[in-house]
Amino acid sequence: MLENEDWDIKITAQNNIFDLKLKDVWQYRDLLLLLVRRDFVSFYKQTILGPIWFFLQPIITIVFYTLVFGNLAGIPVDGLPKPLFYLAGTIVWNYFAECLTKTSTVFRDNSALLGKVYFPRLIMPLSIVLSNLIRFGVQFLLFMILYMFYLFKGTVIVPNVFLLLLPLLIVMIAALGLGLGMIISAVTTKYRDLAFIVSFGVPLLMYTTTVIFPLSVAEAKYPAYSWLVKFNPITAIIETFRYGFLGRGSFSWELMGYSLVTTIIILLLGTIIFNRVEKTFVDTV
Amino acid sequence: MSTVIKVENLSKAYQLGDFGTGTISRDLERYWARIRGKEDPFLKIGETNDRTTKGESDVVWSLRDINFDIEQGDAVGIIGRNGAGKSTLLKILSRVTSPTTGSVKVKGRIASLLEVGTGFHPELTGKENIFLNGAILGMRKAEIKRKFDEIVDFSGVERYIDTPVKRYSSGMYVRLAFAVAAHLESEILIVDEVLAVGDAEFQKKCLGKMGDISKSEGRTVLFVSHNLQSVRAICNSGIVLKTG
Numbered sequence: 001m002l003e004n005e006d007w008d009i010k011i012t013a014q015n016n017i018f019d020l021k022l023k024d025v026w027q028y029r030d031l032l033l034l035l036v037r038r039d040f041v042s043f044y045k046q047t048i049l050g051p052i053w054f055f056l057q058p059i060i061t062i063v064f065y066t067l068v069f070g071n072l073a074g075i076p077v078d079g080l081p082k083p084l085f086y087l088a089g090t091i092v093w094n095y096f097a098e099c100l101t102k103t104s105t106v107f108r109d110n111s112a113l114l115g116k117v118y119f120p121r122l123i124m125p126l127s128i129v130l131s132n133l134i135r136f137g138v139q140f141l142l143f144m145i146l147y148m149f150y151l152f153k154g155t156v157i158v159p160n161v162f163l164l165l166l167p168l169l170i171v172m173i174a175a176l177g178l179g180l181g182m183i184i185s186a187v188t189t190k191y192r193d194l195a196f197i198v199s200f201g202v203p204l205l206m207y208t209t210t211v212i213f214p215l216s217v218a219e220a221k222y223p224a225y226s227w228l229v230k231f232n233p234i235t236a237i238i239e240t241f242r243y244g245f246l247g248r249g250s251f252s253w254e255l256m257g258y259s260l261v262t263t264i265i266i267l268l269l270g271t272i273i274f275n276r277v278e279k280t281f282v283d284t285v
Numbered sequence: 286m287s288t289v290i291k292v293e294n295l296s297k298a299y300q301l302g303d304f305g306t307g308t309i310s311r312d313l314e315r316y317w318a319r320i321r322g323k324e325d326p327f328l329k330i331g332e333t334n335d336r337t338t339k340g341e342s343d344v345v346w347s348l349r350d351i352n353f354d355i356e357q358g359d360a361v362g363i364i365g366r367n368g369a370g371k372s373t374l375l376k377i378l379s380r381v382t383s384p385t386t387g388s389v390k391v392k393g394r395i396a397s398l399l400e401v402g403t404g405f406h407p408e409l410t411g412k413e414n415i416f417l418n419g420a421i422l423g424m425r426k427a428e429i430k431r432k433f434d435e436i437v438d439f440s441g442v443e444r445y446i447d448t449p450v451k452r453y454s455s456g457m458y459v460r461l462a463f464a465v466a467a468h469l470e471s472e473i474l475i476v477d478e479v480l481a482v483g484d485a486e487f488q489k490k491c492l493g494k495m496g497d498i499s500k501s502e503g504r505t506v507l508f509v510s511h512n513l514q515s516v517r518a519i520c521n522s523g524i525v526l527k528t529g
Protein backbone atom coordinates (compact mmCIF):
# COMPACT_ATOMS: atom_id res chain seq x y z
CA MET A 1 0.00 0.00 0.00
CA LEU A 2 1.24 3.43 -0.90
CA GLU A 3 1.89 5.46 2.20
CA ASN A 4 1.90 9.16 1.58
CA GLU A 5 1.27 11.88 4.10
CA ASP A 6 -0.63 14.52 2.17
CA TRP A 7 -4.03 14.03 3.73
CA ASP A 8 -6.61 16.70 3.02
CA ILE A 9 -8.55 16.39 6.25
CA LYS A 10 -7.34 15.21 9.62
CA ILE A 11 -9.94 14.56 12.26
CA THR A 12 -8.66 14.36 15.81
CA ALA A 13 -9.88 15.22 19.28
CA GLN A 14 -7.73 18.32 19.60
CA ASN A 15 -8.62 21.68 18.21
CA ASN A 16 -6.26 24.57 17.67
CA ILE A 17 -8.14 27.43 19.30
CA PHE A 18 -6.52 30.12 17.18
CA ASP A 19 -7.16 28.34 13.91
CA LEU A 20 -10.36 29.97 12.74
CA LYS A 21 -10.50 28.04 9.45
CA LEU A 22 -11.07 31.28 7.59
CA LYS A 23 -10.00 29.50 4.42
CA ASP A 24 -12.94 27.12 4.84
CA VAL A 25 -15.26 30.02 5.51
CA TRP A 26 -14.15 31.64 2.27
CA GLN A 27 -14.81 28.42 0.38
CA TYR A 28 -18.34 28.37 1.73
CA ARG A 29 -19.03 32.05 0.91
CA ASP A 30 -21.92 31.11 -1.38
CA LEU A 31 -23.57 29.36 1.55
CA LEU A 32 -23.15 32.52 3.62
CA LEU A 33 -24.97 34.59 1.01
CA LEU A 34 -27.69 31.99 0.55
CA LEU A 35 -28.30 31.86 4.28
CA VAL A 36 -28.61 35.64 4.38
CA ARG A 37 -31.07 35.43 1.53
CA ARG A 38 -32.98 32.69 3.31
CA ASP A 39 -33.32 34.80 6.46
CA PHE A 40 -34.43 37.76 4.43
CA VAL A 41 -36.94 35.96 2.23
CA SER A 42 -38.46 33.71 4.90
CA PHE A 43 -38.99 36.78 7.10
CA TYR A 44 -41.84 38.10 5.00
CA LYS A 45 -43.12 34.96 3.29
CA GLN A 46 -46.89 34.65 3.41
CA THR A 47 -47.36 38.28 4.41
CA ILE A 48 -49.31 40.83 2.41
CA LEU A 49 -47.13 43.83 3.13
CA GLY A 50 -43.91 41.92 2.46
CA PRO A 51 -40.68 43.89 2.97
CA ILE A 52 -42.66 46.93 4.18
CA TRP A 53 -42.61 45.24 7.59
CA PHE A 54 -38.95 46.22 7.84
CA PHE A 55 -40.15 49.86 7.96
CA LEU A 56 -43.25 49.35 10.02
CA GLN A 57 -41.50 47.84 13.04
CA PRO A 58 -39.27 50.86 13.82
CA ILE A 59 -42.02 53.35 12.91
CA ILE A 60 -44.44 51.85 15.39
CA THR A 61 -41.69 51.63 18.00
CA ILE A 62 -40.76 55.31 17.78
CA VAL A 63 -44.41 56.38 17.82
CA PHE A 64 -44.77 54.61 21.15
CA TYR A 65 -41.46 55.93 22.49
CA THR A 66 -42.49 59.47 21.55
CA LEU A 67 -45.84 59.10 23.26
CA VAL A 68 -44.67 57.32 26.40
CA PHE A 69 -41.12 58.44 27.12
CA GLY A 70 -41.23 61.78 25.32
CA ASN A 71 -44.68 63.14 26.12
CA LEU A 72 -46.01 61.16 29.08
CA ALA A 73 -42.79 60.82 31.06
CA GLY A 74 -41.34 64.00 29.62
CA ILE A 75 -37.72 62.88 29.40
CA PRO A 76 -35.84 65.69 27.61
CA VAL A 77 -34.16 64.81 24.33
CA ASP A 78 -31.44 67.48 23.96
CA GLY A 79 -33.88 69.75 22.12
CA LEU A 80 -34.04 67.51 19.06
CA PRO A 81 -37.22 66.36 17.31
CA LYS A 82 -38.31 63.41 19.44
CA PRO A 83 -38.93 60.84 16.67
CA LEU A 84 -35.52 61.54 15.19
CA PHE A 85 -33.85 61.23 18.57
CA TYR A 86 -35.50 57.89 19.34
CA LEU A 87 -35.02 56.48 15.88
CA ALA A 88 -31.28 57.15 16.02
CA GLY A 89 -30.99 55.24 19.27
CA THR A 90 -33.39 52.49 18.28
CA ILE A 91 -31.79 51.44 15.02
CA VAL A 92 -28.36 51.19 16.61
CA TRP A 93 -29.68 49.31 19.63
CA ASN A 94 -31.84 46.98 17.50
CA TYR A 95 -28.89 45.97 15.38
CA PHE A 96 -26.89 45.12 18.47
CA ALA A 97 -29.75 43.35 20.25
CA GLU A 98 -30.71 41.28 17.19
CA CYS A 99 -27.12 40.17 16.59
CA LEU A 100 -26.74 39.27 20.26
CA THR A 101 -29.96 37.31 20.78
CA LYS A 102 -29.83 35.47 17.47
CA THR A 103 -26.17 34.54 17.85
CA SER A 104 -26.61 33.43 21.44
CA THR A 105 -29.11 30.74 20.41
CA VAL A 106 -27.41 29.81 17.15
CA PHE A 107 -26.40 26.31 18.25
CA ARG A 108 -29.81 25.48 19.63
CA ASP A 109 -31.84 26.96 16.79
CA ASN A 110 -29.81 25.16 14.18
CA SER A 111 -28.95 21.97 16.01
CA ALA A 112 -30.87 19.86 13.52
CA LEU A 113 -28.81 21.25 10.69
CA LEU A 114 -25.46 21.47 12.46
CA GLY A 115 -25.87 17.94 13.82
CA LYS A 116 -26.17 16.43 10.39
CA VAL A 117 -23.80 18.15 8.07
CA TYR A 118 -20.42 19.79 8.29
CA PHE A 119 -19.65 23.31 7.23
CA PRO A 120 -17.54 25.90 9.01
CA ARG A 121 -19.64 26.73 12.04
CA LEU A 122 -18.56 30.36 11.94
CA ILE A 123 -20.75 30.74 8.84
CA MET A 124 -23.87 30.61 10.95
CA PRO A 125 -23.22 33.61 13.24
CA LEU A 126 -21.69 35.51 10.33
CA SER A 127 -24.88 35.08 8.34
CA ILE A 128 -26.87 36.46 11.29
CA VAL A 129 -24.67 39.55 11.46
CA LEU A 130 -24.93 40.07 7.71
CA SER A 131 -28.68 39.67 7.42
CA ASN A 132 -29.19 42.03 10.33
CA LEU A 133 -26.85 44.47 8.65
CA ILE A 134 -29.26 44.57 5.72
CA ARG A 135 -32.09 45.21 8.14
CA PHE A 136 -30.03 47.98 9.72
CA GLY A 137 -29.48 49.43 6.25
CA VAL A 138 -33.21 49.54 5.61
CA GLN A 139 -33.86 51.20 8.95
CA PHE A 140 -31.04 53.65 8.34
CA LEU A 141 -32.77 54.60 5.11
CA LEU A 142 -35.88 55.34 7.15
CA PHE A 143 -33.73 57.48 9.44
CA MET A 144 -32.42 59.44 6.46
CA ILE A 145 -35.97 60.00 5.15
CA LEU A 146 -37.10 61.35 8.52
CA TYR A 147 -33.92 63.42 8.65
CA MET A 148 -34.64 65.02 5.29
CA PHE A 149 -38.23 65.63 6.35
CA TYR A 150 -37.11 67.66 9.37
CA LEU A 151 -34.49 69.53 7.32
CA PHE A 152 -37.16 70.62 4.82
CA LYS A 153 -39.47 71.56 7.65
CA GLY A 154 -36.79 74.00 8.73
CA THR A 155 -35.68 72.33 11.95
CA VAL A 156 -32.12 73.30 12.76
CA ILE A 157 -29.99 70.18 12.66
CA VAL A 158 -26.23 70.65 12.46
CA PRO A 159 -24.40 67.49 11.50
CA ASN A 160 -20.66 67.42 11.92
CA VAL A 161 -17.60 65.60 10.73
CA PHE A 162 -18.04 62.79 13.27
CA LEU A 163 -20.73 61.26 11.06
CA LEU A 164 -17.84 59.93 8.98
CA LEU A 165 -17.25 57.47 11.82
CA LEU A 166 -20.43 55.62 10.81
CA PRO A 167 -18.64 52.63 9.18
CA LEU A 168 -16.53 52.16 12.31
CA LEU A 169 -19.64 52.37 14.47
CA ILE A 170 -21.40 49.72 12.41
CA VAL A 171 -18.43 47.37 12.63
CA MET A 172 -18.27 47.93 16.37
CA ILE A 173 -21.95 47.15 16.93
CA ALA A 174 -21.70 44.01 14.82
CA ALA A 175 -18.52 42.90 16.59
CA LEU A 176 -20.00 43.48 20.03
CA GLY A 177 -23.22 41.62 19.25
CA LEU A 178 -21.34 38.79 17.55
CA GLY A 179 -18.71 38.47 20.28
CA LEU A 180 -21.11 38.51 23.20
CA GLY A 181 -23.51 36.23 21.34
CA MET A 182 -20.77 33.69 20.62
CA ILE A 183 -19.69 33.64 24.26
CA ILE A 184 -23.27 33.03 25.39
CA SER A 185 -23.95 30.47 22.66
CA ALA A 186 -20.88 28.49 23.66
CA VAL A 187 -21.73 28.58 27.35
CA THR A 188 -25.36 27.59 26.81
CA THR A 189 -24.74 24.47 24.71
CA LYS A 190 -24.71 22.28 27.79
CA TYR A 191 -26.33 24.36 30.51
CA ARG A 192 -29.07 26.66 29.38
CA ASP A 193 -29.32 28.90 32.41
CA LEU A 194 -27.72 31.83 30.67
CA ALA A 195 -30.26 31.67 27.86
CA PHE A 196 -32.97 32.73 30.29
CA ILE A 197 -30.96 35.75 31.34
CA VAL A 198 -30.55 36.76 27.71
CA SER A 199 -34.22 36.49 26.87
CA PHE A 200 -35.37 38.89 29.55
CA GLY A 201 -32.10 40.73 30.11
CA VAL A 202 -31.47 42.15 26.66
CA PRO A 203 -34.67 44.24 26.53
CA LEU A 204 -33.86 45.52 30.01
CA LEU A 205 -30.28 46.27 29.03
CA MET A 206 -31.68 48.87 26.64
CA TYR A 207 -32.44 51.08 29.62
CA THR A 208 -28.81 51.08 30.67
CA THR A 209 -27.78 52.86 27.52
CA THR A 210 -28.85 56.06 25.86
CA VAL A 211 -31.69 54.92 23.63
CA ILE A 212 -34.57 56.74 25.31
CA PHE A 213 -32.59 59.40 27.15
CA PRO A 214 -29.48 61.39 26.32
CA LEU A 215 -26.28 60.90 28.32
CA SER A 216 -26.49 64.50 29.51
CA VAL A 217 -29.78 63.81 31.29
CA ALA A 218 -28.34 60.75 33.02
CA GLU A 219 -25.35 62.80 34.17
CA ALA A 220 -27.54 65.65 35.42
CA LYS A 221 -30.14 63.55 37.20
CA TYR A 222 -28.08 60.65 38.55
CA PRO A 223 -24.51 61.91 38.72
CA ALA A 224 -23.55 59.06 41.01
CA TYR A 225 -24.80 56.34 38.70
CA SER A 226 -24.08 57.75 35.27
CA TRP A 227 -20.91 55.64 35.14
CA LEU A 228 -23.24 52.66 34.75
CA VAL A 229 -24.56 54.10 31.53
CA LYS A 230 -21.06 54.88 30.29
CA PHE A 231 -19.97 51.38 31.27
CA ASN A 232 -22.21 49.95 28.55
CA PRO A 233 -20.01 50.01 25.44
CA ILE A 234 -23.05 50.67 23.25
CA THR A 235 -23.48 54.10 24.88
CA ALA A 236 -20.43 55.55 23.19
CA ILE A 237 -21.64 54.22 19.85
CA ILE A 238 -25.13 55.67 20.13
CA GLU A 239 -23.84 59.00 21.45
CA THR A 240 -21.32 59.30 18.62
CA PHE A 241 -23.96 58.39 16.07
CA ARG A 242 -26.32 61.07 17.39
CA TYR A 243 -23.57 63.63 17.74
CA GLY A 244 -22.38 63.09 14.18
CA PHE A 245 -25.77 63.22 12.51
CA LEU A 246 -27.80 65.46 14.76
CA GLY A 247 -25.11 67.69 16.26
CA ARG A 248 -26.33 67.29 19.84
CA GLY A 249 -25.19 65.02 22.60
CA SER A 250 -21.65 64.27 23.49
CA PHE A 251 -18.54 62.79 22.06
CA SER A 252 -15.40 61.94 23.92
CA TRP A 253 -12.35 60.09 22.72
CA GLU A 254 -11.98 58.38 26.09
CA LEU A 255 -15.47 56.90 25.97
CA MET A 256 -15.02 55.88 22.35
CA GLY A 257 -11.61 54.37 23.09
CA TYR A 258 -13.01 52.40 26.03
CA SER A 259 -15.81 51.11 23.82
CA LEU A 260 -13.39 50.12 21.06
CA VAL A 261 -11.05 48.24 23.40
CA THR A 262 -13.98 46.42 25.03
CA THR A 263 -15.31 45.45 21.63
CA ILE A 264 -12.00 43.99 20.51
CA ILE A 265 -11.57 42.00 23.73
CA ILE A 266 -15.11 40.63 23.57
CA LEU A 267 -14.80 39.66 19.93
CA LEU A 268 -11.49 37.85 20.51
CA LEU A 269 -12.80 36.07 23.56
CA GLY A 270 -16.00 35.10 21.73
CA THR A 271 -14.13 33.66 18.77
CA ILE A 272 -11.84 31.59 20.95
CA ILE A 273 -14.64 30.19 23.07
CA PHE A 274 -16.83 29.52 20.06
CA ASN A 275 -13.98 27.69 18.39
CA ARG A 276 -13.46 25.49 21.43
CA VAL A 277 -17.05 24.43 21.57
CA GLU A 278 -17.97 24.08 17.91
CA LYS A 279 -16.41 20.64 17.53
CA THR A 280 -18.41 18.70 20.08
CA PHE A 281 -21.46 20.80 20.87
CA VAL A 282 -23.74 18.43 18.93
CA ASP A 283 -23.26 15.86 21.70
CA THR A 284 -24.51 18.10 24.45
CA VAL A 285 -26.82 20.68 22.95
CA MET B 286 -5.51 2.09 -5.74
CA SER B 287 -4.66 4.29 -2.79
CA THR B 288 -6.09 4.69 0.66
CA VAL B 289 -8.49 7.59 0.92
CA ILE B 290 -9.73 7.11 4.46
CA LYS B 291 -7.53 5.88 7.29
CA VAL B 292 -9.12 5.41 10.70
CA GLU B 293 -6.79 4.81 13.64
CA ASN B 294 -7.81 3.83 17.19
CA LEU B 295 -10.99 5.82 16.91
CA SER B 296 -13.10 6.04 20.07
CA LYS B 297 -16.03 8.08 21.12
CA ALA B 298 -17.56 8.27 24.57
CA TYR B 299 -21.02 9.55 25.34
CA GLN B 300 -22.55 10.57 28.59
CA LEU B 301 -25.92 9.09 29.33
CA GLY B 302 -28.74 10.54 31.32
CA ASP B 303 -29.92 14.06 31.80
CA PHE B 304 -27.78 17.16 32.16
CA GLY B 305 -28.65 19.28 35.13
CA THR B 306 -27.36 20.55 38.42
CA GLY B 307 -25.94 17.10 39.17
CA THR B 308 -23.54 17.03 36.26
CA ILE B 309 -21.88 20.38 36.78
CA SER B 310 -19.71 19.21 39.67
CA ARG B 311 -18.48 16.36 37.55
CA ASP B 312 -17.71 18.73 34.68
CA LEU B 313 -15.67 20.86 37.04
CA GLU B 314 -13.80 17.77 38.22
CA ARG B 315 -13.02 16.78 34.65
CA TYR B 316 -11.89 20.31 33.86
CA TRP B 317 -9.62 20.30 36.91
CA ALA B 318 -8.11 16.98 35.82
CA ARG B 319 -7.45 18.37 32.37
CA ILE B 320 -5.71 21.45 33.72
CA ARG B 321 -3.36 19.27 35.72
CA GLY B 322 -2.71 17.27 32.58
CA LYS B 323 -4.22 14.10 33.99
CA GLU B 324 -6.42 11.60 32.29
CA ASP B 325 -10.12 12.27 32.31
CA PRO B 326 -11.36 10.38 35.39
CA PHE B 327 -14.75 9.62 33.93
CA LEU B 328 -13.52 8.00 30.76
CA LYS B 329 -11.71 5.32 32.75
CA ILE B 330 -14.99 3.99 34.02
CA GLY B 331 -16.60 4.00 30.59
CA GLU B 332 -18.42 0.83 29.67
CA THR B 333 -19.07 -0.92 26.44
CA ASN B 334 -22.12 0.07 24.60
CA ASP B 335 -24.79 -2.54 25.15
CA ARG B 336 -28.25 -1.17 24.88
CA THR B 337 -30.08 -4.06 26.52
CA THR B 338 -28.46 -4.28 29.94
CA LYS B 339 -28.33 -1.76 32.74
CA GLY B 340 -24.79 -0.58 33.40
CA GLU B 341 -22.92 0.74 36.39
CA SER B 342 -21.59 3.93 34.91
CA ASP B 343 -23.34 6.47 32.74
CA VAL B 344 -20.43 6.96 30.40
CA VAL B 345 -20.44 4.57 27.47
CA TRP B 346 -18.07 4.02 24.60
CA SER B 347 -20.14 4.31 21.50
CA LEU B 348 -17.08 3.41 19.49
CA ARG B 349 -13.93 1.83 20.87
CA ASP B 350 -10.60 1.51 19.08
CA ILE B 351 -11.87 1.30 15.56
CA ASN B 352 -9.25 0.76 12.86
CA PHE B 353 -9.80 0.45 9.15
CA ASP B 354 -8.64 1.72 5.78
CA ILE B 355 -10.79 2.40 2.78
CA GLU B 356 -9.41 2.44 -0.74
CA GLN B 357 -10.41 4.72 -3.53
CA GLY B 358 -13.45 3.52 -5.47
CA ASP B 359 -14.60 1.17 -2.74
CA ALA B 360 -18.26 0.92 -1.89
CA VAL B 361 -18.34 0.02 1.77
CA GLY B 362 -21.47 -1.12 3.53
CA ILE B 363 -21.68 -0.54 7.26
CA ILE B 364 -24.09 -2.78 9.13
CA GLY B 365 -24.92 -3.37 12.75
CA ARG B 366 -27.80 -3.39 15.17
CA ASN B 367 -29.61 -0.26 16.36
CA GLY B 368 -27.32 1.77 18.57
CA ALA B 369 -24.19 -0.07 17.56
CA GLY B 370 -22.45 3.17 16.62
CA LYS B 371 -22.97 3.31 12.88
CA SER B 372 -24.27 6.83 12.83
CA THR B 373 -21.67 7.97 15.34
CA LEU B 374 -18.97 6.67 13.05
CA LEU B 375 -20.47 8.51 10.11
CA LYS B 376 -20.85 11.68 12.15
CA ILE B 377 -17.17 11.63 13.02
CA LEU B 378 -16.19 10.91 9.43
CA SER B 379 -18.26 13.81 8.19
CA ARG B 380 -16.81 16.12 10.88
CA VAL B 381 -20.11 16.84 12.59
CA THR B 382 -18.64 15.82 15.90
CA SER B 383 -15.11 14.99 16.94
CA PRO B 384 -13.77 11.76 18.40
CA THR B 385 -12.80 11.40 22.05
CA THR B 386 -9.51 9.79 21.06
CA GLY B 387 -7.87 8.56 17.90
CA SER B 388 -7.76 10.10 14.46
CA VAL B 389 -9.17 9.92 10.98
CA LYS B 390 -7.28 11.00 7.90
CA VAL B 391 -9.09 11.69 4.68
CA LYS B 392 -8.05 12.50 1.15
CA GLY B 393 -10.49 14.50 -0.93
CA ARG B 394 -13.80 16.16 -0.34
CA ILE B 395 -16.45 14.40 1.74
CA ALA B 396 -20.14 14.84 1.13
CA SER B 397 -22.39 13.29 3.67
CA LEU B 398 -26.07 12.58 3.60
CA LEU B 399 -26.83 11.67 7.20
CA GLU B 400 -30.40 12.79 6.93
CA VAL B 401 -32.41 13.85 3.95
CA GLY B 402 -33.29 17.45 3.54
CA THR B 403 -30.93 18.85 6.15
CA GLY B 404 -31.19 22.56 5.93
CA PHE B 405 -34.32 22.52 3.84
CA HIS B 406 -36.29 25.55 4.87
CA PRO B 407 -40.02 24.75 4.81
CA GLU B 408 -41.01 28.24 3.64
CA LEU B 409 -38.70 28.27 0.64
CA THR B 410 -39.58 26.74 -2.71
CA GLY B 411 -38.05 23.58 -4.09
CA LYS B 412 -35.83 25.61 -6.36
CA GLU B 413 -34.56 27.86 -3.58
CA ASN B 414 -33.95 24.83 -1.41
CA ILE B 415 -31.88 23.10 -4.07
CA PHE B 416 -29.51 26.04 -4.00
CA LEU B 417 -29.49 26.32 -0.22
CA ASN B 418 -29.07 22.59 0.35
CA GLY B 419 -26.38 22.33 -2.30
CA ALA B 420 -24.45 25.12 -0.64
CA ILE B 421 -24.81 23.50 2.77
CA LEU B 422 -23.38 20.31 1.33
CA GLY B 423 -20.43 22.30 0.03
CA MET B 424 -21.25 23.07 -3.58
CA ARG B 425 -20.56 26.42 -5.18
CA LYS B 426 -23.44 28.35 -6.68
CA ALA B 427 -22.17 28.05 -10.23
CA GLU B 428 -21.86 24.29 -9.79
CA ILE B 429 -25.47 24.00 -8.69
CA LYS B 430 -26.68 26.17 -11.54
CA ARG B 431 -24.90 23.94 -14.02
CA LYS B 432 -26.50 20.81 -12.60
CA PHE B 433 -29.86 22.27 -11.78
CA ASP B 434 -31.80 20.66 -14.64
CA GLU B 435 -30.18 17.31 -13.97
CA ILE B 436 -31.14 17.49 -10.29
CA VAL B 437 -34.75 18.39 -11.01
CA ASP B 438 -34.92 15.66 -13.59
CA PHE B 439 -33.52 13.05 -11.22
CA SER B 440 -35.88 14.03 -8.43
CA GLY B 441 -38.96 13.86 -10.63
CA VAL B 442 -40.78 16.70 -8.86
CA GLU B 443 -40.54 19.30 -11.61
CA ARG B 444 -44.18 20.22 -11.28
CA TYR B 445 -43.74 21.39 -7.68
CA ILE B 446 -40.40 23.09 -8.01
CA ASP B 447 -41.82 26.59 -7.33
CA THR B 448 -43.92 25.48 -4.36
CA PRO B 449 -42.68 25.79 -0.76
CA VAL B 450 -41.37 22.42 0.36
CA LYS B 451 -43.64 22.40 3.41
CA ARG B 452 -46.40 21.43 0.99
CA TYR B 453 -44.45 18.44 -0.32
CA SER B 454 -45.26 14.87 0.58
CA SER B 455 -42.49 13.21 2.57
CA GLY B 456 -41.56 11.09 -0.41
CA MET B 457 -41.20 14.12 -2.66
CA TYR B 458 -39.10 15.74 0.00
CA VAL B 459 -36.71 12.79 0.07
CA ARG B 460 -36.55 12.67 -3.70
CA LEU B 461 -35.52 16.28 -3.97
CA ALA B 462 -33.03 15.99 -1.12
CA PHE B 463 -31.34 12.88 -2.42
CA ALA B 464 -31.23 14.33 -5.92
CA VAL B 465 -29.16 17.26 -4.64
CA ALA B 466 -26.78 15.05 -2.70
CA ALA B 467 -26.34 12.58 -5.53
CA HIS B 468 -25.04 15.33 -7.78
CA LEU B 469 -22.28 16.42 -5.46
CA GLU B 470 -18.87 16.26 -7.01
CA SER B 471 -17.09 14.94 -3.97
CA GLU B 472 -14.53 12.18 -3.90
CA ILE B 473 -16.25 10.47 -0.98
CA LEU B 474 -19.98 10.08 -0.43
CA ILE B 475 -21.37 9.05 2.95
CA VAL B 476 -24.97 7.90 3.07
CA ASP B 477 -26.80 6.98 6.25
CA GLU B 478 -29.99 5.02 6.01
CA VAL B 479 -32.14 7.63 4.38
CA LEU B 480 -33.87 6.01 1.48
CA ALA B 481 -36.54 4.24 3.46
CA VAL B 482 -39.20 6.82 2.62
CA GLY B 483 -38.93 6.83 -1.15
CA ASP B 484 -41.08 4.50 -3.27
CA ALA B 485 -39.68 1.33 -4.82
CA GLU B 486 -38.94 3.00 -8.13
CA PHE B 487 -36.99 5.81 -6.51
CA GLN B 488 -35.08 3.50 -4.16
CA LYS B 489 -33.95 1.49 -7.12
CA LYS B 490 -32.91 4.64 -8.92
CA CYS B 491 -30.86 5.80 -5.93
CA LEU B 492 -29.13 2.48 -5.44
CA GLY B 493 -28.33 2.45 -9.12
CA LYS B 494 -26.90 5.94 -8.87
CA MET B 495 -24.75 4.95 -5.89
CA GLY B 496 -23.51 1.93 -7.78
CA ASP B 497 -22.59 4.19 -10.70
CA ILE B 498 -20.78 6.60 -8.46
CA SER B 499 -18.48 3.95 -7.08
CA LYS B 500 -18.08 1.67 -10.08
CA SER B 501 -17.85 3.91 -13.10
CA GLU B 502 -16.76 7.21 -11.57
CA GLY B 503 -14.20 5.71 -9.21
CA ARG B 504 -15.51 7.56 -6.18
CA THR B 505 -15.75 6.11 -2.70
CA VAL B 506 -19.11 5.39 -1.10
CA LEU B 507 -19.87 4.58 2.53
CA PHE B 508 -23.34 3.26 2.99
CA VAL B 509 -25.29 2.37 6.13
CA SER B 510 -28.33 0.21 5.78
CA HIS B 511 -30.35 -2.48 7.45
CA ASN B 512 -31.39 -3.75 4.08
CA LEU B 513 -28.74 -6.42 3.47
CA GLN B 514 -29.95 -6.94 -0.06
CA SER B 515 -29.19 -3.45 -1.16
CA VAL B 516 -25.88 -3.48 0.70
CA ARG B 517 -24.91 -6.64 -1.15
CA ALA B 518 -26.01 -5.17 -4.43
CA ILE B 519 -23.79 -2.11 -4.41
CA CYS B 520 -21.00 -2.73 -1.93
CA ASN B 521 -17.81 -4.65 -2.47
CA SER B 522 -16.75 -4.69 1.17
CA GLY B 523 -18.35 -4.21 4.53
CA ILE B 524 -17.84 -3.29 8.15
CA VAL B 525 -19.85 -4.90 10.93
CA LEU B 526 -20.19 -2.91 14.13
CA LYS B 527 -20.95 -4.79 17.34
CA THR B 528 -21.45 -2.70 20.47
CA GLY B 529 -18.81 -0.25 19.26
